[in-house]
Amino acid sequence: MTKHHVTTTVNGDTVEYLCDARETLLDCLRDKLNLTGAKEGCGTGDCGACSVTLDGRLVCSCLVLGVEAEGKQIETIEGMAQGETLHPLQCKFIDHAALQCGVCTPGVLVAAKALLEKNPDPTEEEARYWLAGNLCRCTGYDKIIRAVLETAAELREAS
Known part of the structure; x- marks a missing residue:
């Protein structure tokens, strides 16, 4: 071949x-x-x-x-991280316990970052829709969505 x-x-x-x-x-x-x-x-x-x-x-x-x-x-x-400095999404995932086994977490984080780059002020509905293609069996989506929305708010405040 x-x-x-x-x-x-x-x-x-x-x-x-x-x-x-x-x-x-x-x-x-x-x-x-x-x-x-x-x-x-x-x-x-x-x-x-x-x-x-x-x-x-x-x-x-x-x-x-x-x-x-x-x-x-x-x-x-x-x-996603810059050297030893975690991306704000990674920090919020830790703060909200929005990860457990780690199989889905990398994909969810990459998707969430893509969302915030496209739409820095998503509604909860928009965040849920955007992340609907990422399946998680362990954590549940509420913690993930809260982490994404809080990160979005903090990134908007910082800019």
């Missing part, structure tokens, strides 16, 4: 990898680049555990081929 050479930007760094034409972006991130934050929960794009942004658009990385990342900008959960 022919390997494809891919050059892309992940979390601000230019990276290269070789992949088969049918390998998913999720597999390439985890197996080629050792970025294991995104999880495979379903492999069909139904759970959101593998959420990343691709050129600023929220995607399920299990539904994107690794070769499609050529020349693109990818952001994963590993790029």
